Structures are given as structure tokens and as C-alpha cells.
Amino acid sequence: xxxxxxxxxxxxxxxxxxxxxxxxxxxxxxxxxxxxxxxxxxxxxxxxxxxxxxxxxxxxxxxxxxxxxxxxxxxxxxxxxxxxxxxxxxxxxxxxxxxxxxxxxxxxxxxxxxxxxxxxxxxxxxxxxxxxxxxxxxxxxxxxxxxxxxxxxxxxxxxxxxxxxxxxxxxxxxxxxxxxxxxxxxxxxxxxxxxxxxxxxxxxxxxxxxxxxxxxxxxxxxxxxxxxxxxxxxxxxxxxxxxxxxxxxxxxxxxxxxxxxxxxxxxxxxxxxxxxxxxxxxxxxxxxxxxxxxxxxxxxxxxxxxxxxxxxxxxxxxxxxxxxxxxxxxxxxxxxxxxxxxxxxxxxxxxxxxxxxxxxxxxxxxxxxxxxxxxxxxxxxxxxxxxxxxxxxxxxxxxxxxxxxxxxxxxxxxxxxxxxxxxxxxxxxxxxxxxxxxxxxxxxxxxxxxxxxxxxxxxxxxxxxxxxxxxxxxxxxxxxxxxxxxxxxxxxxxxxxxxxxxxxxx
Amino acid sequence: xxxxxxxxxxxxxxxxxxxxxxxxxxxxxxxxxxxxxxxxxxxxxxxxxxxxxxxxxxxxxxxxxxxxxxxxxxxxxxxxxxxxxxxxxxxxxxxxxxxxxxxxxxxxxxxxxxxxxxxxxxxxxxxxxxxxxxxxxxxxxxxxxxxxxxxxxxxxxxxxxxxxxxxxxxxxxxxxxxxxxxxxxxxxxxxxxxxxxxxxxxxxxxxxxxxxxxxxxxxxxxxxxxxxxxxxxxxxxxxxxxxxxxxxxxxxxxxxxxxxxxxxxxxxxxxxxxxxxxxxxxxxxxxxxxxxxxxxxxxxxxxxxxxxxxxxxxxxxxxxxxxxxxxxxxxxxxxxxxxxxxxxxxxxxxxxxxxxxxxxxxxxxxxxxxxxxxxxxxxxxxxxxxxxxxxxxxxxxxxxxxxxxxxxxxxxxxxxxxxxxxxxxxxxxxxxxxxxxxxxxxxxxxxxxxxxxxxxxxxxxxxxxxxxxxxxxxxxxxxxxxxxxxxxxxx
Numbered sequence: 001x002x003x004x005x006x007x008x009x010x011x012x013x014x015x016x017x018x019x020x021x022x023x024x025x026x027x028x029x030x031x032x033x034x035x036x037x038x039x040x041x042x043x044x045x046x047x048x049x050x051x052x053x054x055x056x057x058x059x060x061x062x063x064x065x066x067x068x069x070x071x072x073x074x075x076x077x078x079x080x081x082x083x084x085x086x087x088x089x090x091x092x093x094x095x096x097x098x099x100x101x102x103x104x105x106x107x108x109x110x111x112x113x114x115x116x117x118x119x120x121x122x123x124x125x126x127x128x129x130x131x132x133x134x135x136x137x138x139x140x141x142x143x144x145x146x147x148x149x150x151x152x153x154x155x156x157x158x159x160x161x162x163x164x165x166x167x168x169x170x171x172x173x174x175x176x177x178x179x180x181x182x183x184x185x186x187x188x189x190x191x192x193x194x195x196x197x198x199x200x201x202x203x204x205x206x207x208x209x210x211x212x213x214x215x216x217x218x219x220x221x222x223x224x225x226x227x228x229x230x231x232x233x234x235x236x237x238x239x240x241x242x243x244x245x246x247x248x249x250x251x252x253x254x255x256x257x258x259x260x261x262x263x264x265x266x267x268x269x270x271x272x273x274x275x276x277x278x279x280x281x282x283x284x285x286x287x288x289x290x291x292x293x294x295x296x297x298x299x300x301x302x303x304x305x306x307x308x309x310x311x312x313x314x315x316x317x318x319x320x321x322x323x324x325x326x327x328x329x330x331x332x333x334x335x336x337x338x339x340x341x342x343x344x345x346x347x348x349x350x351x352x353x354x355x356x357x358x359x360x361x362x363x364x365x366x367x368x369x370x371x372x373x374x375x376x377x378x379x380x381x382x383x384x385x386x387x388x389x390x391x392x393x394x395x396x397x398x399x400x401x402x403x404x405x406x407x408x409x410x411x412x413x414x415x416x417x418x419x420x421x422x423x424x425x426x427x428x429x430x431x432x433x434x435x436x437x438x439x440x441x442x443x444x445x446x447x448x449x450x451x452x453x454x455x456x457x458x459x460x461x462x463x464x465x466x467x468x469x470x471x472x473x474x475x476x477x478x479x480x481x482x483x484x485x486x487x488x489x490x491x492x493x494x495x496x497x498x499x500x501x502x503x504x505x506x
Numbered sequence: 507x508x509x510x511x512x513x514x515x516x517x518x519x520x521x522x523x524x525x526x527x528x529x530x531x532x533x534x535x536x537x538x539x540x541x542x543x544x545x546x547x548x549x550x551x552x553x554x555x556x557x558x559x560x561x562x563x564x565x566x567x568x569x570x571x572x573x574x575x576x577x578x579x580x581x582x583x584x585x586x587x588x589x590x591x592x593x594x595x596x597x598x599x600x601x602x603x604x605x606x607x608x609x610x611x612x613x614x615x616x617x618x619x620x621x622x623x624x625x626x627x628x629x630x631x632x633x634x635x636x637x638x639x640x641x642x643x644x645x646x647x648x649x650x651x652x653x654x655x656x657x658x659x660x661x662x663x664x665x666x667x668x669x670x671x672x673x674x675x676x677x678x679x680x681x682x683x684x685x686x687x688x689x690x691x692x693x694x695x696x697x698x699x700x701x702x703x704x705x706x707x708x709x710x711x712x713x714x715x716x717x718x719x720x721x722x723x724x725x726x727x728x729x730x731x732x733x734x735x736x737x738x739x740x741x742x743x744x745x746x747x748x749x750x751x752x753x754x755x756x757x758x759x760x761x762x763x764x765x766x767x768x769x770x771x772x773x774x775x776x777x778x779x780x781x782x783x784x785x786x787x788x789x790x791x792x793x794x795x796x797x798x799x800x801x802x803x804x805x806x807x808x809x810x811x812x813x814x815x816x817x818x819x820x821x822x823x824x825x826x827x828x829x830x831x832x833x834x835x836x837x838x839x840x841x842x843x844x845x846x847x848x849x850x851x852x853x854x855x856x857x858x859x860x861x862x863x864x865x866x867x868x869x870x871x872x873x874x875x876x877x878x879x880x881x882x883x884x885x886x887x888x889x890x891x892x893x894x895x896x897x898x899x900x901x902x903x904x905x906x907x908x909x910x911x912x913x914x915x916x917x918x919x920x921x922x923x924x925x926x927x928x929x930x931x932x933x934x935x936x937x938x939x940x941x942x943x944x945x946x947x948x949x950x951x952x953x954x955x956x957x958x959x960x961x962x963x964x965x966x967x968x969x970x971x972x973x974x975x976x977x978x979x980x981x982x983x984x985x986x987x988x989x990x991x992x993x994x995x996x997x
Contacts, residue, residue: 064683238579239593245959297686363640378642379594382603382610386595389575389608390685396606402640 038189039117044303050310054145055096057307058111059124060300061293065205066113066120067161068198070186073105074178079164084156085465091160092151092224092444094132094143108143109152118190118198122293125307127152128227128255132446133414135322141446142322146314147414148255150225150455151444153468158216165206172196215241219250220475223468224444226252226422227291229273230376236290237383250476251375254422260410262312263352270358274420275373276405277381280397282308286388287395296388316349316411319504323450326501333502336495340488344406349506352408362403368481369421373404412506416454417443423472423479426454427503431496433489434480442467453500537690538619538698552812556647557628558607560614561805567793568622569663569707570699571615572687576680577666584665587658587962588724599662600653600727600939600960602634602645611645612654620691620699625791627784627809629654630730631757633909634941637823639956643941646819649909650754652728652917652950653939655962657717664714667707674700713738715745722749723969726962727939729753729917731970733776733869735790741876750868751970753917759905760784761814765889768852773915774866774896775853776874778889784809785888786881795884803886818906821995823945833993836986840979844901856898860975862916866896904997911949912938918966918973921949922994926987929974937961948991 044058067075076087084090093107106112109127113120131150132141164170176195179186186195212235219228228251234241253274261281264270269279278284285308289299319325338347344361346352363370378400388394404420418424425441426449441457444467449456461467472479483489488499549555578585578595585591585598592598601610608615612629615621633649636642666672674696681687687695716722716734725731729751737743752773760780763769771777777786785806789796796802837846844850856863874891881888899915913919920936921944933952940950940957951957966973979990 234593237595238582239595240582240591241593243591243593295683297682297684377594378605379597381605382597382607383595385606386575386608394608399605400642 041114041117043115044111044113044300046303050306051145053303053306054124054310055108055126055130056106056111057124058113058300058303059289059292059294059307060113060298060303061122061124061289062111062113062120063115063293063298064295065293066115066122067202068195069112069119069121070179070182070184070195071175071199071202072110072121073182073184074175075161075164077178077182078169078174079160079167082160082163082167084153088157090465091153091156092149093127093157094130094141094149094151096143109149118194124292125258125288128154128291129258131225131414133322134447135450137447144317144414146259146311146316147257147411148225150255150416151446152255153222153224153444154227155216155219155222158213161206162210162213162217165203165210170199170203172199175199212238212241215244215249219252220477221468222252223470225417226254228252228375230372230380232291233287233384234380236387247371248375248377249371250474251371252422252476253372253420254415254417256407257316257411257415258311259314259316260312260350260352260408261308261314263408263410264358268358270352270408271360271401271405272358274404275376275401276358276360276403277376277399277401278397282393283395283397286393287384287398296391316414319413319450319506322448323504325504329498329501330505331502333495333498333500336488336491336499337502340486340491340499346408349410349412352410354406356406357408358405360401360403360405364403366404366481367483368404368419369423369476369478371476372420373402376400409503409506412503413453417441417457417470418454419479419482421477423470423477425457425470426452427500428452428496429454430482431488431491431499433483437472437479439472439479441470443470444468450504453504533690536619537694540617540619542617544614544616553647556626556809556812557604557611557632557645558609558614559626560616560624561626561788561791561809562796562798562802563624563626563788563791563793564614564616564618564622565792565794565797567791568616568618568624570695570703571621571623572681572685572695573677573700573703574623575684576677577663580671580676580680581662581666581669584662584669585658587655587726596659599655599659600634601629601659602632602643602651602653604645605642611647612651620694627757627787627791630656630754633756635909635950636942639942644822646909648758648813648816649756649819649906650728652754652911653941654754655725655727655939656730657725660710660714660717663707664711667704668711672700672704713742716749721969723751723965723971724962725751726964728912729938731868732772733774733865733873736786736877737868737873739790739793740786741873741880743873743876748864748868749970750865751917752865752915753910753912756818756906756910757813758816758818759814759903760810760816762903762905763851767848770851770853770892770900773899774869775892775898775900776869776896777891780814781806781810782888782890784813785886786877786891789881789884789886796886799885818997819909821908823943823995825995826992829989829992830996831993833986833989833991836979836982836990837993840982840990841904845904850901850903853896853898853900859899860977861899861914862918862970862972862974864970864972865915866898869896871895904994907997908948908995912936912952912964913949914973914976916971918964918971920952921947922991923947923949923987925976926979926982926990928977928980932966932973934967934973935963935965938964948995 047053047056076083088107089095095103095107098104106121108130109123110121111124126145128149130143130145131147132143134141172195176191222228231249231251264272265281272278272284289304343354344356346354346357363373381398381400384395384398416426418427418430424430424437429437442460445456445459445462447456471477544560547554548558583591596610597603603610609623611632612625614624614626628647630651631648632651633646634643634653635646677700678696731750732752733750734748763771763780765779771780771783777783788806856866871894874893878890881890911921913922913925917938919925919932924932936952937957939961942951944951964971982990
């Protein structure tokens with residue numbers, strides 16, 4: 001009774017209430033806010049210029065597939081035995097140099113994003129569509145954006161991560177010290193919690209993926225510059241790969257160049273991909289973006305759009321910025337080109353008009369290796385129509401074709417080796433009948449041969465690094481087809497030289 | 507209430523709880539039950555409506571869309587035929603599937619609270635056909651779905667549900683990889699839709715017990731055990747020992763059936779007319795009484811009209827007209843008595859034809875009476891099933907016969923040319939469900955490497971698969987058979 005009549009000024013209940021309030025509300029609120037800031041971010045590293053964005057911008061693939069930045073950095077040192085040489089460089093990835101001459105921390109074709117409290121790295125479009133050219137053995141490599149990644153060994157890249165994740169050294173005991181050695185100053189929370197958890201999660205994810213990509217290990221080597229595009233696409237649906245028709249396997253295709261996309265959609269939509277299985281540039285792009293780790297809910301459409309816009313009118317560098325062209329000889333070759341090539345390959349390297357450009361030629365007619373065509377099945381095509389279900393941009397244009405598409409030839413000189421499977425090292429070789437094309441050559445050199453028009457292919461190594469020995473007699477590698485009178489393989493040597501000279505202007 | 511007036515905070519809480527309850531009910535209705543029409547393109551043409559239009563099966567037989575979507579990604583190893591794992595998602599089941607379409611033909615998507623997938627008639631009545639192995643398929647509506655492996659589909663859903671990995675954690679992880687559901691849908695899926703779907707699919711196992719019987723052969727592509735489906739589903743009969751596999755029939759030009767002229771439908775003449783057959787088949791797809799009877803009857807009416815008038819497809823390859831003309835008198839002499847006369851469309855005594863009796867034994871008068879009663883209790887009006895034991899198979903109308911391979915009621919003879927051989931010389935084993943057309947033998951290619959890889963094996967010595975009987979015209983000379991075949995292409 002007394003207590004209730006005279007409430008004291010410094011009521012102990014009031015104090016207790018304040019303490020309770022601070023403990024149960026204020027402190028947790030601050031902790032929650034801090035956690036939200038620490039782990040709630042979803043911020044990619046952006047680049048002002050379109051060119052930098054192409055090289056290092058995000059497609060959104062880091063959400064699902066991103067490797068924690070410092071793990072990405074550490075792995076080549078933790079698992080060097082699974083790389084052909086030192087670092088990601090040995091897989092043919094392209095590194096730019098910093099102002100001080102040192103190599104950048106990540107190669108061209110990788111992006112960074114801070115997501116769920118950790119910086120993540122994964123590949124973007126440029127990893128398969130950027131490479132280097134050297135005009136002479138003692139000259140520096142020049143980076144060319146949009147050209148096929150002729151030196152990048154994608155199969156080696158995949159296998160490196162799958163093997164490393166399965167290695168006992170893929171653990172915090174080996175990775176964290178390596179991160180420290182490389183100067184990664186992880187804070188206490190990162191060291192004790194975030195990175196150990198991230199290592200475990202990444203290991204699980206990569207191993208799960210490795211199961212789905214098990215078939216890759218059983219393929220003949222793709223070598224640099226190639227990927228088995230549509231067997232990889234079957235992995236999206238978790239097709240039981242071991243049960244596929246064996247004829248669908250060993251179907252590597254050369255990376256394509258990706259310049260001048262506008263002319264592939266206007267004035268008329270071309271059949272895109274080597275077999276012309278899609279006519280929509282944007283759908284084709286989203287399909288390719290699966291290769292950068294994107295999923296329908298996590299794709300970063302706004303940033304992919306920036307790349308798409310840039311690619312609409314991106315142009316290949318001219319041959320004569322690197323080597324001289326004999327203009328007179330080229331002029332003579334122009335007439336031959338018009339007679340033999342233009343209807344299927346366009347009026348020139350920048351004018352893609354021509355009756356058959358961007359259309360499929362039946363396999364029996366073109367006669368090139370059929371495995372890439374057979375790897376793309378009607379069954380896959382209808383399954384692809386379920387991709388992006390529930391979104392307005394669900395895939396609706398994939399179709400099964402029965403031949404290969406006639407490509408426009410912009411930047412042709414940078415697109416060696418030739419044919420869809422990269423089985424012919426140079427343009428000059430392509431003008432020979434298949435029987436006289438090199439049965440074995442080497443891929444992955446960035447040293448250019450301006451005479452035969454293609455990369456130097458007769459050297460087994462460069463700077464002590466072995467190059468890939470390409471055997472055209474292996475499944476998927478046949479260098480047959482695109483031959484005969486109509487294809488210029490019966491021209492005289494002089495005419496062939498003139499034609500090749502003209503093709504340098506593309 | 508006096509409490510309300512005395513204590514305003516109680517009243518406030520009561521009101522708040524009430525408002526929240528109403529809100530929850532509205533959201534629950536919207537996300538769980540509210541029916542939305544299919545998009546306009548579905549009914550843009552009668553053909554698209556037949557292929558993709560809902561007949562109302564989503565209510566009870568529907569599988570929630572996102573579950574349907576992710577199952578082949580989670581359980582690809584359960585998509586099998588002839589015991590082999592077949593890659594390709596639902597395409598592995600041989601369902602007709604057009605390029606650019608989100609779902610195969612005969613699969614319908616409709617939002618009832620949430621998107622659901624069910625089937626319509628087209629899943630069993632659309633033919634996939636290719637001119638050569640290097641061509642894409644064409645799809646002919648109302649033709650027999652000779653490629654569709656119905657039994658494998660039934661089993662697949664049940665097998666998935668039986669797997670312990672069919673749980674909310676694993677399904678949600680996969681669903682979140684392909685779409686961006688909002689919080690309410692995620693909760694609904696996790697706590698209601700996935701567990702309920704699992705339960706419903708598991709309930710099917712008991713009903714479908716006979717499709718797991720090791721002593722019965724697989725139906726394989728393009729066949730179903732039609733009358734046992736009716737028995738075990740519509741009238742919930744206890745499992746008996748019969749097995750009567752039949753070929754998927756064509757359903758074009760149904761107006762030719764005139765019940766008042768003695769025509770009967772179904773292979774053994776067990777149903778009176780097209781109206782009854784359409785209604786009973788549709789009820790089979792619904793798996794329950796229709797939620798909205800008037801809408802259901804309207805669907806049946808539309809199908810009845812559409813399929814009644816739909817002409818049979820004409821033979822798309824060249825025909826030797828002179829040869830066909832030479833074949834016509836042979837047809838008149840050897841075939842017309844049953845296939846172009848007042849006998850056509852009526853059941854003939856089995857002894858006269860001598861084909862496999864499995865299908866006849868799988869149906870009986872008591873089942874017909876019971877089924878008629880069940881449908882009547884749903885308040886549906888139809889002439890219905892013939893309340894008598896079947897005694898033989900119907901002498902078929904031959905319109906569009908070129909596309910109805912394999913032949914005989916149980917699809918036990920791959921081509922018309924084979925049918926013109928005595929049973930002993932018909933293929934004993936062949937592969938069904940490969941869709942490249944064989945213009946020479948008139949039917950689908952049924953042997954060889956590709957047919958064996960794609961199709962399902964039919965051993966005519968297996969139960970219900972006998973290829974004996976109908977040994978008519980088998981004595982003709984080889985030249986006469988060629989002429990007759992050419993004429994049959996014109997029908």
C-alpha cells in the first residue's frame with residue numbers, strides 16, 4: 001500500500017526497465033543493423049565505360065556461382081598440380097597490367113560482386129570472347145575484345161575447380177594461410193566464421209556441380225578456344241548424361257566472335273549459333289549467360305543489357321592496324337570473293353547482305369563434322385523452351401536444325417582456327433581440299449601468321465608452355481567439308497593468295 | 507457483448523484479430539483457390555484449344571506447376587522406359603512437344619490460386635510424325651499418340667513422390683533456382699502445396715497398383731490399359747487379373763459414328779456414342795467429379811462438335827494414283843464387307859476375327875452398370891456404356907488409316923504391309939513409338955538402331971500383345987498387296 005502511494009523519484013523499476021529495454025531492444029537492433037549491413041549487401045563492382053564493363057562487369061552469375069574472392073586468388077597456389085602451369089594464366093586467361101606494370105589481380109572476363117557479406121568472383125561474357133594477338137614473337141600481346149578466346153582452355157578451367165574441390169587441401173587449414181600470404185587481410189569475423197563457412201559451402205557446390213559435369217572428363221580434349229556448348233546446356237536440366245546417345249558427345253565448337261550484333265538482327269534476324277538454332281540475339285545472349293552462372297531469378301539483366309548494347313555496334317580491329325595489306329592483290333581477290341563467297345558470307349566484312357547469309361545449309365551439302373549438329377537435339381530444344389518460365393522473356397525461339405549456318409565474316413582474320421570446330425588453322429588452309437589441310441596442328445598460340453591468316457599452328461610450345469595438339473582424326477575434330485569447286489578449294493594458288501589478301505580487309 | 511463495451515482494448519484486439527483473419531482468408535483464397543482464365547492464345551484457334559486448353563482437370567488431377575517443373579531436374583533417373591533411363595525431361599516420355607512451347611501438347615497450365623498442370627485429350631490423341639530422321643516432327647491433332655508413354659508418366663509422378671528426397675527443402679531449393687516466388691507463395695509451397703502434393707500422389711499408388719505388377723508387360727509407347735483405368739479409377743473396382751492393352755485411337759471425324767444405326771465406340775463396342783466416350787475420357791482426366799458441372803458439359807460439347815467435324819488427315823506423301831486405282835477393286839473384294847458396309851462400326855464376334863482377347867476380358871457388364879451409375883450420380887447426362895459383356899471387336903472405320911499404325915486394337919502389327927501377312931509372318935518383336943514414317947510399308951519405322959533406341963519394345967508373345975487374327979487379304983499376291991496398300995493411303 002505504502003509503495004503505491006508514494007512512488008519514489010528514482011524508481012528501481014524504471015531503471016530495470018531501461019536496462020531491460022537496452023538489452024532486449026536497443027542492442028539487438030544495433031546488432032541486427034550491423035548484420036544487415038555486413039551480410040545484406042548485393043553490390044557488384046561497376047565500371048563507368050562500356051569497355052571496362054565488358055571486361056569486368058557482372059552478369060549476376062556471382063549470386064549462384066560466385067567464388068569468394070580470396071578463395072579464387074588462393075586456389076592456384078593451393079592446388080597447383082591441377083593446372084598446366086602457373087596460375088590462371090596457364091589456362092590461357094588474359095591478364096591486363098596495372099599502371100605499375102604488375103598483373104591485375106583477376107583476369108579479363110571476371111567480375112566482382114559483394115553478396116551475402118562476401119566479395120565474390122565469377123566469369124562474364126568476356127572470358128570466352130576476348131583474347132590476345134602478338135605480331136611477332138618478341139612483341140607484347142595485344143588484347144582484343146570480342147574475338148574468340150582462342151587461348152582460353154575452358155575444359156581445363158572447369159576441371160581445375162572440380163579437382164581442387166575434391167582435394168583434401170580444399171580446406172580452411174590450407175586456404176586461409178595462403179590468403180594471408182597473398183596479403184588478404186581478412187578481419188576476425190571473416191577468418192573465424194565467414195571464410196570457413198564459405199569454403200565448406202563452395203566445396204559442396206562445386207562438387208555437386210562436378211557430378212553433373214562428370215561427362216566432361218570423358219570427352220576428348222577440347223583444347224583452348226573451344227567448348228561443348230550444348231552438352232553443357234543439358235546440364236541445366238540435369239539430364240542423366242551417361243545415358244545420352246553416344247553420338248551426341250564429343251561436340252566441341254569454337255568460341256565465336258561477338259561483334260556487330262545489330263546486323264545479325266536487322267534488317268532480318270539471322271540464324272545464330274553454329275547450327276543456327278536460334279534467331280533472337282537477346283535469347284541467345286541469355287542462353288549464353290547460363291555459362292556465366294546466371295539463373296532466371298539471379299540474372300542481372302540491366303548489366304547484361306549494357307554489354308548487349310555495346311556489342312550491337314562493336315567492331316573488330318582492322319588487320320592493317322597490325323600488318324600491311326597488299327591493296328592491289330586484295331582488289332583482285334575481291335572479284336573472286338564476290339563470285340565464290342558473297343552469297344553465303346555477305347558482301348564484305350561490314351556489309352552482311354547476301355541471299356544465304358545467316359541461313360542454315362543442310363549438313364549433306366556443307367559436309368563439315370556432324371557432331372556439333374548432333375549434340376543439339378530436338379529434345380533439348382523443347383526443354384529450352386521451359387527456360388525463364390514465368391518471365392515475359394521465356395525462351396521461345398530454339399529450334400532443331402539439320403545443318404550449319406552461314407556466318408558473316410566480320411573480323412574474320414581474328415576468328416582462326418576455322419570451321420565450327422576450329423579444325424582448320426588458317427584461311428589459306430581452308431582453301432585447300434580437306435585431304436590437304438593439316439591433319440595435326442597446334443592451337444592456343446597468340447602469335448599471328450599474317451601470310452596464311454591465322455595463328456601460328458606449327459609450333460608445339462610457346463615460351464616453354466606446351467600448346468594443344470589438335471588431331472583432326474579424333475571424334476568431333478574432322479576438318480572435312482566446305483570444300484570443292486564452289487568453295488574455292490580448286491582455285492589456282494595465285495587466286496587463293498588474292499582471295500586471302502582480300503579477306504584480310506574484313 | 508458486454509465485455510466489448512466494458513473493455514475497449516479487448517474490443518480493439520477482437521477487431522484486429524478479425525481484420526487479420528479476413529485478410530488471411532482473402533490472401534489464402536487468392537493464392538490457393540482463385541481460378542483465372544488461361545491466356546488468350548490458348549483458345550485462339552480450335553487446334554490450340556484442343557492442344558493446350560484446360561478441360562478442368564487442374565482441380566483434382568493437377569500438379570502444382572513449379573513442382574511439375576523441377577521434378578525432372580531432381581529425379582531424372584526415374585524417367586525410364588523398358589527399364590532404361592532416358593534423358594530429356596518430360597520429352598523422354600515421348601509426349602508430342604512443339605518447338606517454343608512451355609509444355610508438351612496435351613498438357614494444360616491454369617491458375618487456380620497457383621499455376622497447376624494437368625492434361626487434356628490431346629496428350630493421347632496427337633500424332634508425332636517425321637518424313638525422315640533428318641526432319642523435325644509434325645503434329646497431327648486427333649491422331650493416335652503412338653509415341654506417348656502414358657504408363658511411364660503415371661509411374662514417374664508416383665515414383666518421385668515415394669522418394670524421400672521429395673520434400674520441401676529439396677524441392678524449394680530447386681524451385682528457387684528457376685523462379686522468384688514471393689514470401690506468401692514460398693510459405694504456401696513449403697507448408698501446404700508440397701506436402702499435400704506428395705500425399706495426393708502417394709494415394710495414387712494404391713489405385714495404380716496394377717501398373718506395377720511384374721507379371722504384366724509394360725504398356726510401352728502409344729498404348730494404355732483403357733478399361734482397367736476406368737475400372738480402377740471411375741468405379742474403384744478391386745484389382746482383378748485382367749490386362750487389356752489397347753492402341754491409342756484416333757478421334758477425328760467422330761460424327762461418322764451413328765449409335766442409332768448400331769455403331770458402337772471403343773475397341774470392343776463398349777460405349778454408345780461419341781458424347782459418352784468424350785465425357786468418360788474427360789472424367790478420367792479429371793480424376794473426380796467436375797467442380798463446375800455446367801462448364802464441364804460445355805467443354806464436352808465443344809470437343810464433341812470439334813472432333814465430330816474434324817476431317818481425317820490426308821496422306822502427306824506421294825501416292826501412285828494408277829496403283830491406287832488398281833487397289834480399289836481389291837479393297838472392295840477383300841475389305842469392304844467389314845470396313846465399308848453396314849457392318850462397319852459394329853462389334854463382330856471375336857471368333858470371326860480371332861485377334862487377342864485380353865481387351866475384351868478386361869471389361870464386363872457389371873462394370874458398365876456401375877460406371878453408368880457413377881456418372882449419373884454426378885448429374886451428367888449421357889447414353890453411356892453398353893451394359894453387356896463385350897463379345898468382340900468393332901470393325902473399324904478406315905478413315906485416315908495410314909496414320910493409325912501400329913495396327914489391330916492392341917497395336918501388335920507395326921504396318922499395314924505386315925497386317926497383310928499371316929500372323930506367323932508378322933514381326934514377333936518390334937519397337938513402338940519412333941515417329942519416322944515408313945512410306946513403303948505404311949506405318950512407322952519399327953525396327954533398326956534408331957527405332958530401338960527411341961521406341962519401346964513390344965513382344966507380341968507378351969500378355970495382351972498377341973498379333974494373331976484378322977488374317978484377311980493375306981493370301982493376295984505381293985503385287986496385289988502393293989496395290990491395296992496404295993489404295994489404303996487414299997482413305
